[in-house]
Amino acid sequence: MSNWIFLRGLMRETRHWGEFPEIFRATLPQAGVTLLDLPGNGHLHKEKSPARVEEMTDACRRQLLSQGILPPYYLFALSLGAMVAIDWATRYPQELAGCVLLNTSLRPVSPFYQRLRPRNYPALLSLALPGLRPRNFARQERRLLQLTSYRGIAQPSVLAAWIGYQHDHPVSYGNAWRQLYAAMRYRAPDHAPAMPILILAGGADQLIDPRCSQNLARLWRAPLAVQAAAGHDLTLDAGGWVAEQVRDWLAATGQCKKNDS
Numbered sequence: 001m002s003n004w005i006f007l008r009g010l011m012r013e014t015r016h017w018g019e020f021p022e023i024f025r026a027t028l029p030q031a032g033v034t035l036l037d038l039p040g041n042g043h044l045h046k047e048k049s050p051a052r053v054e055e056m057t058d059a060c061r062r063q064l065l066s067q068g069i070l071p072p073y074y075l076f077a078l079s080l081g082a083m084v085a086i087d088w089a090t091r092y093p094q095e096l097a098g099c100v101l102l103n104t105s106l107r108p109v110s111p112f113y114q115r116l117r118p119r120n121y122p123a124l125l126s127l128a129l130p131g132l133r134p135r136n137f138a139r140q141e142r143r144l145l146q147l148t149s150y151r152g153i154a155q156p157s158v159l160a161a162w163i164g165y166q167h168d169h170p171v172s173y174g175n176a177w178r179q180l181y182a183a184m185r186y187r188a189p190d191h192a193p194a195m196p197i198l199i200l201a202g203g204a205d206q207l208i209d210p211r212c213s214q215n216l217a218r219l220w221r222a223p224l225a226v227q228a229a230a231g232h233d234l235t236l237d238a239g240g241w242v243a244e245q246v247r248d249w250l251a252a253t254g255q256c257k258k259n260d261s
Helices: 020-027 053-066 080-091 118-128 137-148 156-168 173-185 211-220 234-252
Strands: 002-007 031-036 073-078 096-102 197-202 224-227
Touching: 002 053, 002 080, 020 031, 020 234, 031 053, 053 080, 053 173, 073 080, 073 234, 080 096, 080 173, 096 234, 137 156, 197 211, 197 234, 211 224, 224 234
Parallel strands: 002 031, 002 073, 073 096, 096 197, 197 224
Antiparallel strands: none
């Protein structure tokens, strides 16, 4: 059985994966899935978020070792989580068998106006104001869902769940800014990591420009698949498609057989 480690993005926790881990397990029955929270999010929301991606990586490695989950790992990572995966692959390549990177953006691979669409600056800045939290969790999560998912915003149960996650595990103002700062300052390595890499993107991503994934795939000569109708939260908008892409990539690269799934 292969060890798959799932990493979410900015201000998000493991429960934001929703139904996707079960979709993934059904598509790849040989995959053992472990969901990790970055410090400052989820069950670690009382911890101080590091201001450097490298420190987030080391925190994740410590979590796995404390649980007795040993390498090699496959990393499945979205947005800020994908930056952690890239750093992990760069500094500890011997621990990884492969990486699947979803809707990430990196400097200097892409310019700032692609990494975060300028039209979203006012909305994101208003959400970050400390006076709006925690009394306006509903407003905050509704706006984030509008920015990140086409499918989720049409389902009241998804919004209700996201509001509940924030009530349970509120992300502090300071932690949100430290995570954003870490994402802004992280710089991609000059060369692709040594292990197999698959890049997936939502063609209708409103938060970051899909060209960020295209630029990275071109630079690293990595396979890229784009789901034209999906937004930033790719597993929420197109979970079945994502799992099938991973299965087919593993088969195409000889890492497993299609009939294993």
